[in-house]
Amino acid sequence: MIAKVTKLKNFGIYRAFTWPTESPNFCKFNVIYxxxxxxxxxxxxxxxxxxxxxxxxxxPIDGLEIEFENANADRYNQSSVSKPIVRVFNTDFIRENLKWDLDDRIHPIVLLGExxxxxxxxxxxxxxxxVKMEEVLQKRITERELETEQLGSVATSKAKEIARMLRLTTFNRTHLTKIIDQIxxxxxxxLLGEEELSNYHAKATSTEQKKKINFTYPVLLKLKIIHTEVSGILERQCISESKIERLLEDIKLSQWVESGRSLHENKEECEFCGGILPNGFLAKLNSHFSEDYEQLKQALEESRIRISGSTINLISHLPSESDFYKDFQEEYEQCKISLEKAVIEYxxxxxxxxxxxxxxxxxPFDKLTTCDFTNNQDDIELALxxxxxxxxxxxxxxxxxxxEKTEAEKRVIQAYTADFEDKYNYSLRLAKLVADEQAISKFNDVIAAQKIVIKSTEARLSDTVKGAEQINAYLAEYFNKSDIVIEANKKSQFMLMREGLPAKNLSExxxxxxxxxYFIASLEHNGNKLADTIVYLDDPISSLDAxxxxNTYAFIRTHFYKMGENGPDKHKCLCKQLFISTHNFELLNLIKDWFGKMAKNDSSYYTVERGQGNNSKIIKMPNxxxxxxxxxxxxxxxIHSFKDSPSTEFEHLYNLPNIMRRFIxxxxAFKFLSTLNIDQHLDKIIKNPIECEQIRKFVHYNSHGLDTTRMIQFPDLxxxxxxxxxxxxxIEATDKAHYDALCQSVA
Structure with a gap:
């Protein structure tokens, strides 16, 4: 149990309070007035x-200290690791644990429990x-779907473009993405250059397979050798035993004679004129056209035949341009031009x-040399x-x-795909979509976890609905009737009902x-035991709750007190320790009657007084x-004690104006049946108007002022x-008998 409040320093109105040595320690039952x-x-x-x-x-003002002491003189405050179990009912508890809806236009709801x-x-x-997470998730999903659609669209368009350009029938986005993964x-x-791509494209799109070209290559003479051979023949001179000068001088005649010589072999007459051939004429001709001449003639003919047969006729040898594949045709034209030039020179x-x-x-009888000669043997062989x-x-x-068509098609597709990857960053965007999908999946997990948390919170709130029955039982006990009950709505909030209808205009x-x-019901919440709990009830009866x-007194007594058999525990405190503070004198009298039947060491009585300088103190309750x-x-x-012994040390001096007001x-009320305030009948009590106004001013000005000025001012003695x-x-003049009875009561 708590033995005493050792110290309250700068704790609200307690500026420098220490426990008075003359004050008894707290007991099981304690009342503070x-x-x-x-x-x-x-x-x-x-x-x-x-x-x-x-x-x-x-x-806090200049720091703040509180300190309590238990029965073993151990001290602790709010920061102590080990503290007693304390539950306090005061205005803070009500504010933190009950939310009233005072708008009469809607159902009154009260949510119970901090x-x-x-x-x-x-x-x-x-x-x-x-909701926000689901909005974010939906936004991410929408953005991903849009990006997926856009990326799919450009990929599909590119695949169609490739299929169209290469005349493919089975190429689609799936094929494109597989190639992207590969490259x-x-x-x-x-990537390919424009020309290289064009060549590959031509191969890939070619639809005609050419026949093989049967190109017969002409046999080339070795120009150097043939030139040497002809030079040798030209340098030869025919050997003749008898030359005929006339024939040497006239080539045509020589040729004519030579061709006719064979016609006159073994003839005696001239075939031309019919005349008799002179004796020895043929022998003379044969001597002119010697065997060496015949051999030279034969050599010349053989060379002529061989050289004539070696000239090249391109028309009969060259293939047509259309015989070549399209991408070879330009090269063929170049080859053809080079070859034609070389052939002409050859x-x-x-x-x-x-x-x-x-x-x-x-x-034949002269020594000759060849004319100017160009040897383009290398050029024609290179062209061929x-x-x-x-x-x-x-x-x-x-x-x-x-x-080759398949390979060219592959290279073109790869080139187009690489260009697509370069322009659209397809792989990175696709990877981001995968990452986004994973993030969305994780976010879904977070949302699922959030939903579990919400269900858990709803379940915990749902569990609190069970306490409504206990609270209703207490309300029936408190009011001694059941016209007001608490019902739980779907939001696990408590709705106050009066005779089946929402309760409105609740009184204080x-x-x-x-x-x-609710406070009483919550004392054993979450397994807490009342027997281990120190309970503090601050003003359970308000000035508006008389x-x-x-009912309040009986309710407190019933739930915190049990009378047993004779013995040390005859007056049993159902909680570990009970504190009741009140300003209500009637409740105080009831508690005094209750505590007065207990043993002296079971109960304690205290008074809280507010002294000069706003410094409150806790003292033993005066007799x-x-x-x-x-x-x-x-x-x-x-008032009577102060009149007899006026002093600034008088314990109630600070509150004297308020005491007088309440007394009046x-x-x-009982003398004149006053129902308003002291102004209603004050002039009937104090006949002198000046004195009447003095008292009115004194009690009004000094008892109701709670502003800073009133707090620091002290009534003039x-x-x-x-x-x-x-x-x-x-009072004595108004009702002498009543005054004498009051004086007798304080004697």
Whole structure:
């Protein structure tokens, strides 16, 4: 149990409080009496600090200290690791645990429990967060779907373009993406230049397989050798035993004679003129046209035949341009031009040699030399070789047409695909889509987890609905009727119902009862045991709740007290320790009657007073408070005691204006049946108008002012003494018998 409040320093209205040595330690049952604004609620907040482990609802001034002491003299505060289990009912508890909707246009809802309020707030935040997450998820999904659609669209368009350009019937986006996967590590190496791409494209789109070209290569003479041979023949001179000068001089005649010589073999007459041939004429001719001449003639003819047969006729040898594949045709044209030029030069050289041979035939007996001669043997062989190689390539393509077409098609597709990858960053965008899909999947997991959290929170709120039955039982016990009940709605909130309809216009007493019933129900929440709990009840009866005074008292007594058999535990405290603070004198009297039947060490009585300088203190309850059953008699005793012994040290001096006001209100109520305030009948009590106004000003100005100025001002002692005497003298003059009875009560 808590033995005492060792220290309260700069804790709200407690500026420098230490436990008075003359004050008894706390017992099992404790009552603390004090007027409004004396410091009762602040004291309850000190206990609440132990409950929540933090400074609660206090504005620190130059630091803040609280300190309690248990029965073993161990001290602890809100920061202590080990603290007693404390539950405090005060205005802070009501504010934190009940949310009233006072708008009569809608159903009144009250959400009970600080944890429930926190759970409901958390649930709303969790649901709001879920909505935002789902919005973000939907945005991501929409963006990914749009990107997927766009990326798919450009890929499909590119695949169609490739299929159209290469005249393919089965190429689609799936084929394109497979190729992208193959080339993406080094896709730039698959790009082709314009010319190279054009060549591959021509191969890939070719629809005609050419026949093999049967190109017959002409036999070339070795120009150098033939030139040497002809030169040798030209240099030869015929050997003749008898030359006929006339024939040497006239070539045509010589040729005519030579051709006719064979016609006159063994003839005696001339075949031309019919005359007799002279004796020895044929022998003379034969001597002129010697055997060496015949041999030279034969050599010349053989050379002429060989050279004439070696001239090249391109028309009969060259293939047609259309015989070649399209991409070879330009190269063929180049080869053809080079070859034609070389052939012209080649044939020209041969024709020169033929002219030399003809010239030698006409001058067989002369030594001749060849004309100017150009040897283009290398040029024509190179041109023929190039053409031969081109024909070979063309024929090889014919042999490999299907394979080359397929390979060219592959290279073109790879080139187009690489260009597509370069322009659209397809792989990166596709990878981002995959990453986005994974992120969306993870986000879905987060949302699923959030939904589980929401269900868990809803389940926890749903569990709190079960407490409604207990609260309803307490309300029925508190009101001694069941006209107000609590029902749970779908949001795990509690709806107040009165006779089957939503309860509206709740009185302050009804609200207090509901709050108090909830507090009692919550004491054993989450497995907490009442027997281990220190309970502090701060002002369970408000000034507006007098109608429920006895119900409240009975409710407290029933739930925290049990009378047993005779013995040490006859007066059993059902909680570990009970504190009740009140400003209500009637409740105090009921508690005094209750505690008064207990053993002396079972209960303690204290008063909270607010002194000069806003410094409250907790003291042992004065005998005057314990003595009187009537607050009215108690108030008279304070005023009467001050009148007899005026002093600034008087313990109630600070509150004297308020004491007088309350005393006048009570006296006016039973004497004049006053129902308003002291102004209604004050002039009937104090006949002197000046004194009447003095008292009115004193009690109004000094008792109702709670602003900063009023807090730091202290009533003037002379004024207090004068007002006290005037008031009591007026009471005596108005009702002497009543005044004497009051004086007798304080004797």
């Amino acid at each position: 004090g007027w409004n604004y004396s410091g009762k609620t602040t004291l309850s907040r000190a206990f609440r600090c132990l409950e929540i482990g933090a400074i609660h609802n206090i504005e 944890e429930n309020i926190e759970l409901q707030s958390r649930l709303e935040m969790e649901k709001s967060s879920l 993406k590590p080094d896709y730039r190496s698959f 044939n020209s050289s041969l024709n020169l040699l033929l002219a030399d041979i003809e010239r030698k035939r006409n001058q 070789g190039n053409l031969q190689n081109l024909v070979k390539k063309n024929n090889e393509r014919t042999d490999k047409f299907s394979g 007493g009804e609200k207090s009862a509901i709050a108090f019933a 109608n429920h005074l006895f 005057t408070v314990l003595k009187f059953k009537s607050e009215y008699a108690y108030l008279f005793s304070i 209100e009570t006296f006016s 002379a004024e207090c003494t004068s007002v006290a005497k005037t008031l009591l003298d007026a």
